[in-house]
Every structure is written in structure tokens, then in C-alpha cells.
Amino acid sequence: MLCVGVDWALAHHDVCVMDDTGKVLGRKRIADSLTGLAELHALLAEHAEEPDEVVVGIEKDRGLIVTALIAAGYLVYAVNPLASSRYRDRHHVSGAKSDPGDAKVLADMVRTDRHNLREAAGDSALADGVKVLARAHQRAIWSRQRHLNALRNALKDYFPGALEAFGTDLSSIDALAVLAVAPTPPIARALTVEGIRVLLSVGGRQRNLERRATEIFDALQRPQLAQPPVLESAYGHVTTSSMRMIAAANAEVAELEGALTADFEKHPDAKLILSLPGLGTVLGARVLGEFGDDPDRYVDAKSRRNYAGTSPITKASGRSKVVLARFARNRHLGDALDWWAFCSLTKSPGARGYYDELRARGKTDRQARRQLANRWVGILHACLDSHTPYDEATAWSQRRELAA
Numbered sequence: 001m002l003c004v005g006v007d008w009a010l011a012h013h014d015v016c017v018m019d020d021t022g023k024v025l026g027r028k029r030i031a032d033s034l035t036g037l038a039e040l041h042a043l044l045a046e047h048a049e050e051p052d053e054v055v056v057g058i059e060k061d062r063g064l065i066v067t068a069l070i071a072a073g074y075l076v077y078a079v080n081p082l083a084s085s086r087y088r089d090r091h092h093v094s095g096a097k098s099d100p101g102d103a104k105v106l107a108d109m110v111r112t113d114r115h116n117l118r119e120a121a122g123d124s125a126l127a128d129g130v131k132v133l134a135r136a137h138q139r140a141i142w143s144r145q146r147h148l149n150a151l152r153n154a155l156k157d158y159f160p161g162a163l164e165a166f167g168t169d170l171s172s173i174d175a176l177a178v179l180a181v182a183p184t185p186p187i188a189r190a191l192t193v194e195g196i197r198v199l200l201s202v203g204g205r206q207r208n209l210e211r212r213a214t215e216i217f218d219a220l221q222r223p224q225l226a227q228p229p230v231l232e233s234a235y236g237h238v239t240t241s242s243m244r245m246i247a248a249a250n251a252e253v254a255e256l257e258g259a260l261t262a263d264f265e266k267h268p269d270a271k272l273i274l275s276l277p278g279l280g281t282v283l284g285a286r287v288l289g290e291f292g293d294d295p296d297r298y299v300d301a302k303s304r305r306n307y308a309g310t311s312p313i314t315k316a317s318g319r320s321k322v323v324l325a326r327f328a329r330n331r332h333l334g335d336a337l338d339w340w341a342f343c344s345l346t347k348s349p350g351a352r353g354y355y356d357e358l359r360a361r362g363k364t365d366r367q368a369r370r371q372l373a374n375r376w377v378g379i380l381h382a383c384l385d386s387h388t389p390y391d392e393a394t395a396w397s398q399r400r401e402l403a404a
Contacts, residue, residue, distance in 0.1 A: 177203025350396030
């Protein structure tokens with residue numbers, strides 16, 4: 001086997017090629033371009049006759065270079081940067097580090113330790129597309145939430161009446177319609193019920209206009225502490241800017257959700273995933289995108305749980321034994337699974353019973369939801385492995401038998 005380490009960077013990549021005895025056969029720095037990739041293929045062709053003789057280690061699991069390496073027929077391993085750092089420390093204690101040295105470390109890892117590494121997943125292009133859209137959609141929601149948090153803090157400092165009028169949902173059409181026109185208390189107090197009703201109608205509200213306009217008017221008219229006029233004006237400009245960014249974020253979230261839904265519904269596993277309680281289109285797409293659809297990626301349910309980060313880890317030494325939650329994990333997948341566990345509580349009697357049982361045993365809400373998510377990952381694996389839609393009785397039969 002020809003072992004290759006590729007130290008990925010934005011503008012260039014350092015490559016180290018060695019044989020299966022550890023002898024370095026060549027080094028090269030290539031550009032992040034089609035020409036650079038051609039140079040890499042030429043270098044490997046000098047030492048290997050067939051693509052399946054080449055094993056590549058790289059600290060990246062996606063992107064143009066990874067796609068090109070897999071398409072060329074090479075066996076590609078996506079190495080966690082933390083794992084390669086630990087491997088470097090095993091052999092060199094000086095602390096020295098360089099890009100060519102990192103490439104050699106990666107080549108050594110796939111030469112000696114590839115049985116412990118994860119091969120780059122062979123997911124379909126459709127699953128990869130769902131993953132890209134799901135992550136973009138999730139990042140857009142997180143970005144909008146940051147703007148909302150900043151706006152809420154600003155309103156607490158100068159306009160608490162707005163928080164009384166709109167509550168915590170400052171991204172609603174009501175808040176966007178009124179605060180965009182009346183970002184300061186004096187302007188807001190000058191609004192009439194009819195004026196607010198018109199703003200709500202233009203903003204998109206269609207029902208309960210009079211009642212809602214009256215509620216907002218009453219909240220804005222209540223006496224409150226006030227900042228100096230100059231400071232109120234400054235805060236008003238900040239609020240106007242925030243409302244524009246939140247409105248734009250709402251539009252982007254909606255557009256991305258439409259594209260995500262369209263791609264997810266094309267996937268052959270979509271109906272099976274949607275059969276699981278608590279998984280709607282958005283959460284289902286996130287789960288599919290992050291797990292991928294390579295049928296050989298997960299050996300068993302435990303392997304899928306380990307990747308999800310829901311299964312606990314055990315630290316044992318002598319008579320000491322501690323079971324801890326995993327903190328190093330895919331945060332996109334972790335967030336989706338946490339929401340799945342929460343949403344399933346009202347959709348699945350089995351999930352509700354399991355959660356209540358955990359709470360009765362002294363688990364916190366967070367611990368119980370994490371353990372429930374771990375159970376759902378195992379059920380998902382069984383459904384995908386057998387190509388069978390979810391069945392409530394089958395999924396929770398073992399738990400009922402133990403209870404009996």
C-alpha cells in the first residue's frame with residue numbers, strides 16, 4: 001500500500017508519500033487547484049499502478065479535494081485534527097510543528113493506525129446536498145437568534161414597554177411591523193389603535209387585528225422609566241437596524257427551508273425518517289444530512305450512537321469508575337437530536353413513558369432527554385437497517401416487557 005498524508009490549507013496542501021514500511025518516497029507542496037491535483041496524481045502514479053493501492057489521510061471530510069480524491073478511487077480517511085495532534089505527541093515531544101511534518105504524521109497514521117480511523121463516508125450527492133442546506137438553515141436560525149438577543153437586551157435598557165407588548169417573540173410579524181416604524185417610546189406612544197391596526201395588517205396579520213392592536217396600544221401607553229432623549233434616539237437607530245437584519249434573516253430562513261424541504265423529500269429514506277415520532281421535515285433533514293446515507297458507514301447501532309455523541313463514555317481506573325456524557329461531538333447533529341427527543345414527548349407514548357421513568361430515577365431534564373435521544377438513535381438505526389417504517393409497539397416492546 002502507498003500511504004499518503006495531505007495537510008490541507010486554504011491556498012496550498014503539503015503532501016507526504018511513504019510505503020508500507022514507513023520509508024518516505026516523496027514530498028510535495030501543491031496548489032489548491034486543478035493543476036495542483038494533477039500534480040498529486042502524477043506523484044502517486046510514480047509509485048502505484050492502481051488507485052486502490054493508495055490510502056490517503058486528510059484532516060477534512062468534505063470539500064473539492066476530498067471529493068476529487070474519492071472520485072479518483074483512493075481510499076480516503078478523514079482524520080480528526082485532535083487525533084492527529086495526539087499521534088504527533090506520541091512520537092515527538094519537542095513540540096515542533098510544520099505543514100510538511102503534519103503531512104508525514106497523517107501518512108504515518110493511515111499506515112499504522114487506519115484500523116482505528118473512520119473512512120470518509122460514501123454518502124450520495126443528494127444526502128450531501130441536504131446536509132449543506134440543513135447546516136445553512138441552522139446557522140441562519142442561530143444568527144437570527146443572536147440579533148434577537150441583542151435587540152432584547154437593548155429594549156430592556158430603554159424601551160421595556162416593547163417587551164410587554166411583544167413578549168419574547170421579537171421576530172414575529174407584529175414586532176417587525178410596529179418597531180420598524182416606532183423604535184422609541186415617544187414615537188410608539190404617539191401611535192393610535194387604528195394606526196397600529198394598519199401596521200399589523202400591512203405586516204401580514206390577518207386575524208384578530210382589533211384585539212391585538214388594542215393590546216399593543218395599552219402596553220405601549222403604560223408609564224415606564226425613560227432614558228435621556230439623545231440616548232433614546234441612539235437606541236432607536238440600533239433597534240431599526242436590528243429589525244432590518246431580523247427581517248432579512250426571516251426571509252433567508254424561509255428560503256433555505258423551502259430548498260431544504262424540496263431536496264429532503266426527494267431522498268428515498270425521507271418517508272421512513274418522517275415515520276419516526278417527533279421528526280418533521282426540518283429535523284428529519286438535519287438528521288439525514290448529519291448521519292449521511294452510506295449503508296456501510298455504521299457497523300451497528302452502537303457505532304451510530306457513538307458518532308451522534310449520545311452514548312456515554314466510561315472512565316475506569318482501579319476501583320474508580322465514572323460514566324460521563326460526551327462533549328466532543330457534532331454540534332449540528334447534537335442540537336437536532338436534542339430537539340427530536342423534546343418533540344417526541346408529545347408524539348410517542350413510549351418515549352413519554354421512558355422519559356418519565358428516567359426523571360423518576362432522579363435524572364435531570366437534560367440527562368433524560370440525552371438518554372432518550374440515545375434510544376431514538378438506536379431505533380432509527382434499526383429502521384434504516386431493515387428498511388422498515390417506525391412502529392410504536394415494536395420500538396418500545398422490550399421496555400414494556402421489562403416493566404411487566
